[in-house]
Amino acid sequence: MIKFAGILLILFAGTMIGFLQAAKFAARPRQIRQVLHALQRLETEISYGQTPLAEALSRISELVPVPMSRIFADISRSLRPEASGAGETVSECWQRAVNAGWPSTAMKEAEREAFLRLGATLGGSGREEQLKHIRLAMLQLQAEETTAREDQQRYEKLSRSLGVLGAALVVILLI
Amino acid sequence: MPQALMDLFPAALRTVLEKIPIQASDTLEEIRIREQRPLEISYGSRTSFVRADGTLTDDHRASFIPGREECRAFLERVTNHSLYAVEEELRRGFVTVSGGHRIGLAGRTVLEKGSVAYLRDIAGFNVRIARARIGFGSGVLPGLLDFKAKTIRHTLIVSAPQQGKTTLIRDLARCISSGEWNHPSAMGWGGRKVGIVDERSEIAASERGVPTFDLGPRCDVLDACPKAEGIMMMVRSLSPEIIVVDEIGRTEDAAALNEAIHAGVRVLATAHASDLEDVFARPVLSRLAADGVFGSYVLLSRSGGKVLHRIVSAEEAAAEAARRYRSRAGAAPRDAPNVRIRAPDPHAGAGDGHD
Numbered sequence: 001m002i003k004f005a006g007i008l009l010i011l012f013a014g015t016m017i018g019f020l021q022a023a024k025f026a027a028r029p030r031q032i033r034q035v036l037h038a039l040q041r042l043e044t045e046i047s048y049g050q051t052p053l054a055e056a057l058s059r060i061s062e063l064v065p066v067p068m069s070r071i072f073a074d075i076s077r078s079l080r081p082e083a084s085g086a087g088e089t090v091s092e093c094w095q096r097a098v099n100a101g102w103p104s105t106a107m108k109e110a111e112r113e114a115f116l117r118l119g120a121t122l123g124g125s126g127r128e129e130q131l132k133h134i135r136l137a138m139l140q141l142q143a144e145e146t147t148a149r150e151d152q153q154r155y156e157k158l159s160r161s162l163g164v165l166g167a168a169l170v171v172i173l174l175i
Numbered sequence: 176m177p178q179a180l181m182d183l184f185p186a187a188l189r190t191v192l193e194k195i196p197i198q199a200s201d202t203l204e205e206i207r208i209r210e211q212r213p214l215e216i217s218y219g220s221r222t223s224f225v226r227a228d229g230t231l232t233d234d235h236r237a238s239f240i241p242g243r244e245e246c247r248a249f250l251e252r253v254t255n256h257s258l259y260a261v262e263e264e265l266r267r268g269f270v271t272v273s274g275g276h277r278i279g280l281a282g283r284t285v286l287e288k289g290s291v292a293y294l295r296d297i298a299g300f301n302v303r304i305a306r307a308r309i310g311f312g313s314g315v316l317p318g319l320l321d322f323k324a325k326t327i328r329h330t331l332i333v334s335a336p337q338q339g340k341t342t343l344i345r346d347l348a349r350c351i352s353s354g355e356w357n358h359p360s361a362m363g364w365g366g367r368k369v370g371i372v373d374e375r376s377e378i379a380a381s382e383r384g385v386p387t388f389d390l391g392p393r394c395d396v397l398d399a400c401p402k403a404e405g406i407m408m409m410v411r412s413l414s415p416e417i418i419v420v421d422e423i424g425r426t427e428d429a430a431a432l433n434e435a436i437h438a439g440v441r442v443l444a445t446a447h448a449s450d451l452e453d454v455f456a457r458p459v460l461s462r463l464a465a466d467g468v469f470g471s472y473v474l475l476s477r478s479g480g481k482v483l484h485r486i487v488s489a490e491e492a493a494a495e496a497a498r499r500y501r502s503r504a505g506a507a508p509r510d511a512p513n514v515r516i517r518a519p520d521p522h523a524g525a526g527d528g529h530d
Binding site: 046050051052053054079081089090122123124125126127129130 | 179182247248251252254255256257258259260262265273293295
């Protein structure tokens with residue numbers, strides 16, 4: 001009886017591990033897409049609205065879903081004049097917020113790099129240059145999105161079945 | 176110095192500025208930050224360099240020197256981390272931060288089709304501290320009253336930079352809109368509707384459209400609006416009785432002022448000029464003066480940290496202009512102008528007719 005319960009537990013755990021892994025593969029392109037949407041919005045805010053950065057980022061944080069919205073809200077908060085007693089620059093705030101919030105996303109190092117590079121240039125130049133920087137970041141992210149989608153197609157199902165099969169293998173070995 | 180302004184400075188500069196002696200910081204007028212060059216302040220009509228421990232010195236070699244990092248961080252804070260949103264201000268060479276403090280910028284200009292598109296590589300700042308001086312205008316206002324029409328005469332306030340023009344005009348606007356005429360015969364006149372065209376956001380220092388300085392109960396402010404257009408907008412839609420504008424001097428300003436005056440609105444304006452002679456030497460102003468637009472002039476000057484004012488009526492100004500004309504024309508007084516006021520250079524008055 002106990003043996004049977006053990007077998008069930010192992011099978012359950014393996015399957016779960018597989019599903020989690022698969023979910024990560026599915027989440028990465030989705031989140032990159034969200035960042036792309038956010039940057040598109042930022043582009044509009046800068047070119048048409050000429051909205052100050054803090055306000056633009058707080059609006060964006062209300063638009064995008066959770067892991068990214070937290071990062072945007074964090075940056076926007078520390079850029080507000082009343083909050084920034086420490087006198088941080090945009091790129092410092094950006095870096096701190098990204099380093100703190102990135103692990104809770106499914107995105108990888110390449111996206112992080114592109115996103116950080118954008119942060120180092122925001123707010124420091126005229127409109128045209130800002131738009132160029134944003135477009136460059138969007139291009140890089142789009143390239144990452146394509147590879148992320150390929151990864152998803154290749155590995156999503158694979159990791160799901162690997163989870164179940166791995167668990168089964170362990171069960172067989174243990175019996 | 177106001178805390179909100181202090182918060183704009185990056186930490187390294189703030190620690191220095193916080194240690195400035197109290198008598199200097201109470202009368203502080205300008206803080207001049209130049210990258211890799213000594214930190215300078217001007218207060219109570221004198222200037223000093225600042226050592227790293229906040230003490231003042233006349234020796235620039237002993238001064239604290241702001242570096243590249245501080246200047247970059249300061250620029251970011253001043254532009255609210257959004258340089259792209261203040262391109263128009265950069266083109267004009269200054270930004271106005273909350274509280275009405277104007278920050279003049281020096282850097283490298285970028286040209287587009289021959290005219291300045293914006294500034295880049297900004298490495299010099301002149302922080303001009305705006306102060307509301309409640310009661311500053313009450314000494315001047317009684318001299319400007321028009322008792323027949325129960326309002327003020329068209330007035331031009333004239334002085335060299337940094338003598339308190341904006342401070343005066345701000346307090347005059349407050350007095351007029353709240354009805355503090357400060358004259359026994361003006362008792363019971365009540366306040367007048369005042370419209371302020373605040374091109375540089377210095378008079379009202381509006382934040383999100385709401386003035387942060389006290390301007391009395393009957394004031395409307397067009398914030399960051401070009402003067403000429405703003406005056407027309409005011410006249411069309413806000414029915415002001417008195418229009419207040421800062422620093423007139425361009426042809427289109429004069430045209431708009433003429434429009435307003437003929438629409439029955441009184442005008443209170445300022446202009447850069449060290450004295451009346453300068454007024455008559457500047458083409459646009461002399462044209463306005465020659466048309467007899469202004470009923471009185473207020474001349475501001477400074478001595479020993481105190482602002483002195485002199486009110487000159489149009490007739491006196493005309494006499495002064497004529498005297499000047501005669502002294503220029505040598506011994507030919509019969510050529511003296513027979514108009515009320517006439518610019519010394521007749522060509523200056525021969526511009527395109529706009530009234």
